Amino acid sequence: MNPRTLRPGIHWLGAIDWDRRLFDALIPIPEGTSYNAYHVQGAAKAALFDSADPAFLELFLRQVASLPAPDYVVAHHAEPDHSGCLPDVMRACPSAVLLCTPKAQGMLCDLLPDLPADRIRPVADGERIDLGGRTLRFVHTPWVHWPETMVTFLEEDRGLFSCDLFGSHLATSKLWAEDDARTLPGARLYYAQIMMAYATVVRKNLEKVRALDPAWIAPSHGPVHAQPAAILGAYGSWLNDPPLRKAVMVRVSTHGSTAAMADRLVAGLVARGIDVEPFDACSLQVDRYASALVDASALVIAAPAIWDGPHPAALLAMTIAAGLKPKARVVATLGSYGWSPKALLDPAARMPGLKAQFLPPVTAKGAPRAEAFAAVDAMAASIDDAIRPSAP
Numbered sequence: 001m002n003p004r005t006l007r008p009g010i011h012w013l014g015a016i017d018w019d020r021r022l023f024d025a026l027i028p029i030p031e032g033t034s035y036n037a038y039h040v041q042g043a044a045k046a047a048l049f050d051s052a053d054p055a056f057l058e059l060f061l062r063q064v065a066s067l068p069a070p071d072y073v074v075a076h077h078a079e080p081d082h083s084g085c086l087p088d089v090m091r092a093c094p095s096a097v098l099l100c101t102p103k104a105q106g107m108l109c110d111l112l113p114d115l116p117a118d119r120i121r122p123v124a125d126g127e128r129i130d131l132g133g134r135t136l137r138f139v140h141t142p143w144v145h146w147p148e149t150m151v152t153f154l155e156e157d158r159g160l161f162s163c164d165l166f167g168s169h170l171a172t173s174k175l176w177a178e179d180d181a182r183t184l185p186g187a188r189l190y191y192a193q194i195m196m197a198y199a200t201v202v203r204k205n206l207e208k209v210r211a212l213d214p215a216w217i218a219p220s221h222g223p224v225h226a227q228p229a230a231i232l233g234a235y236g237s238w239l240n241d242p243p244l245r246k247a248v249m250v251r252v253s254t255h256g257s258t259a260a261m262a263d264r265l266v267a268g269l270v271a272r273g274i275d276v277e278p279f280d281a282c283s284l285q286v287d288r289y290a291s292a293l294v295d296a297s298a299l300v301i302a303a304p305a306i307w308d309g310p311h312p313a314a315l316l317a318m319t320i321a322a323g324l325k326p327k328a329r330v331v332a333t334l335g336s337y338g339w340s341p342k343a344l345l346d347p348a349a350r351m352p353g354l355k356a357q358f359l360p361p362v363t364a365k366g367a368p369r370a371e372a373f374a375a376v377d378a379m380a381a382s383i384d385d386a387i388r389p390s391a392p
């Protein structure tokens, strides 16, 4: 793929990774992804924003060589899917200066030993650089999703280069996001996996970039947002809306005892008008799971005791939920055990990242009897109470 013109004097370059199916060695990306870089030409100078995943180094260097040599290379983010080609880019462009946040300076050098450290210049929040009729304004946006991240606002064009923020894992030949129905699920997945864990800071950064009133937003994954209202509105909703009357349920059962308890809980929740989105722990689709957690008000883990703890497949789901820090208000756990309930008794300790209310676990020795089912029914009522809008 050759560089593509986004607007006169502004080019997209980078790579569309049609075949990639797993990100961060953990997260399925069924629609692939892209690594977007951008080249901006002013009357006097040129700037390159970010690079591509190093798997596409050769292609990327060819693209850079086909455009006017950049005076500035801007690294919005130190993560190698965007910074990985920078050492070679700096070698190929010997007069370029690399601009990044002060925090990114150290992180880029940590990750990329070949980067020429003496050619890196940190930029301050709000600092401007004039390319000749085109002004770059650097806006520090820490924790979207690493501590060193920033975005660049191209003032005259009112374009925002947002790197991972507002990105979507979506491989498409379309440069501009024309179809929100296709782009937004990919962006939601991206938000869930990458941004949700830092929601408090992302919320502040969302307000900071909203104030810029961008006319278009060019992220580092997925297509460019021609109508930013859709993606800005979606981020506002994912970050700020109260969660839905919906429980995400992760379930696993070796011989059916825990499954019987889980089924009883589903019936109780459904009877109360609470939707249940079930996930099989042993074939956990991490992408769908993370996406479902964005607007769930309850998380239910149904897992038996295995090796002195909840079933390992459930532990993975618990670890992921604790890391993603969704806005669920309540966590409910239940399961069967063979000889000691101890393994199932302290779910809060296994999910320390969650600020939710943890209900007392419901356990059954072997197959559940009337007493266990009554406790499960009470658990459905407690979940209902906990997720009412008036609940604390």
Ligand SMILES: Cc1cc2nc3c(=O)[nH]c(=O)nc-3n(C[C@H](O)[C@H](O)[C@H](O)COP(=O)(O)O)c2cc1C
Pocket (backbone or CB within 6 Å): 252, 253, 254, 255, 256, 257, 258, 259, 303, 304, 305, 306, 307, 308, 309, 336, 337, 338, 339, 340, 341, 343, 365, 366, 367
């Ligand atoms: C590999 C394995 C390890 C187990 N470890 C424990 C344990 O540490 N503590 C315990 O009380 N029960 C343990 N059990 C017993 C199960 O928790 C028990 O059979 C339970 O009823 C299974 O519920 P399920 O049918 O929902 O899977 C273990 C069972 C298996 C197969």
Ligand SMILES: [Fe+2]
Pocket (backbone or CB within 6 Å): 077, 079, 145, 164
């Ligand atoms: Fe990233």
Ligand SMILES: [Fe+2]
Pocket (backbone or CB within 6 Å): 079, 081, 082, 164, 220, 221
């Ligand atoms: Fe990225």
